[in-house]
Amino acid sequence: MINRLKATRFLVQQLSDEPIIASCGNPKFDLYTAAEKRKANFYMWNSMGMASSIGLGLAMARPDRKVIVLDGDGALLMNLNTLATEASMAPANLVHIVWDNAQYQITGGQPTHTGSKTDIEATARGAGFKQAITVNTLAAFKTALTRALSRPGPWILVAKTDSDTALGRPPKSPVYIKNRFMEALRST
Amino acid sequence: MDWPRKIVSLLKANDIRSISFVPDSVIGQILKAAGNDPYFHFTTLAREEEGVGIITGEYLGGRYGTLMMQGAGLGNCVNALASLAIPYQIPFLMLISQRGELGEFNPCHVVMGKALRSILDSLGIQHYTINREDELEAVLNGAIKTAYTVEQPVAVILSVTLVGWKDEK
Numbered sequence: 001m002i003n004r005l006k007a008t009r010f011l012v013q014q015l016s017d018e019p020i021i022a023s024c025g026n027p028k029f030d031l032y033t034a035a036e037k038r039k040a041n042f043y044m045w046n047s048m049g050m051a052s053s054i055g056l057g058l059a060m061a062r063p064d065r066k067v068i069v070l071d072g073d074g075a076l077l078m079n080l081n082t083l084a085t086e087a088s089m090a091p092a093n094l095v096h097i098v099w100d101n102a103q104y105q106i107t108g109g110q111p112t113h114t115g116s117k118t119d120i121e122a123t124a125r126g127a128g129f130k131q132a133i134t135v136n137t138l139a140a141f142k143t144a145l146t147r148a149l150s151r152p153g154p155w156i157l158v159a160k161t162d163s164d165t166a167l168g169r170p171p172k173s174p175v176y177i178k179n180r181f182m183e184a185l186r187s188t
Numbered sequence: 189m190d191w192p193r194k195i196v197s198l199l200k201a202n203d204i205r206s207i208s209f210v211p212d213s214v215i216g217q218i219l220k221a222a223g224n225d226p227y228f229h230f231t232t233l234a235r236e237e238e239g240v241g242i243i244t245g246e247y248l249g250g251r252y253g254t255l256m257m258q259g260a261g262l263g264n265c266v267n268a269l270a271s272l273a274i275p276y277q278i279p280f281l282m283l284i285s286q287r288g289e290l291g292e293f294n295p296c297h298v299v300m301g302k303a304l305r306s307i308l309d310s311l312g313i314q315h316y317t318i319n320r321e322d323e324l325e326a327v328l329n330g331a332i333k334t335a336y337t338v339e340q341p342v343a344v345i346l347s348v349t350l351v352g353w354k355d356e357k
Contacts, residue, residue, distance in 0.1 A: 046271035057245025
């Protein structure tokens, strides 16, 4: 099992100012805890499932930047059709990371379908992804991420994580989050 | 009937480069008029809600988009509009082809057709209906300008009196 906060810390260490879209639920808490001063972080406070769609749109509009999405298994299952659209539009600069702990962690750990039948990597491949990988250890995550950041995608990187919780809480003003993020993107 | 070409030229005039859509027969005519124009970037959506996210991402990256869909699609977008586009202040044009009003043959389109404007009103989204071709330029230009001014989504509804109704028994 991978610790999500440790994996998030490793991710931001590999980046300079590439944009990161962090899903509602725990991914945004991890990202803020790992890199609260980082301006190119987009924190979502709702809109479950939309992180990957935002990342796709941004990746298409800014083909010059790697765009990273931090998604969760529950959120992805809510917008599963995103896999077909991402694979079809296929921006090479999109890295879609799915933290998969097989539960709706933020609402009390109720199981999701990835704990029983559903394999996200296989689903992504079926949707048309060529670059898809599942990792179970931090070492394997580091190797896979390094490859995804250096080679053309789009990538789906499914990381099997535990359910530790990060303590940081990002700012709640949506307009502040947006303006700060756009300013960071404009300056690069 | 020149409305599809007029819509396309007004999108261009307003710097809208991205078209995300779930097609219907009306949207299909606009897509046909846009053809393979390299000015536009087309995204076929599997579900309309994705479009709200994609257009948000494009806007964050500096590109304006429009979401084209049938009225039914608004129902699939409600939470993304309420929790993403509106609070994060993402301006864009929703171009909605109306079903369920004049000349409707399908009872399963009527309820959403009647609810369309109330849903937009409940969300606080400004909306305008184009009934005639001579209204197109003022309404579309104006709606887009207002959306950018207030940094909010806006809806323009294409009435069957503009586009004709789907003739089926």
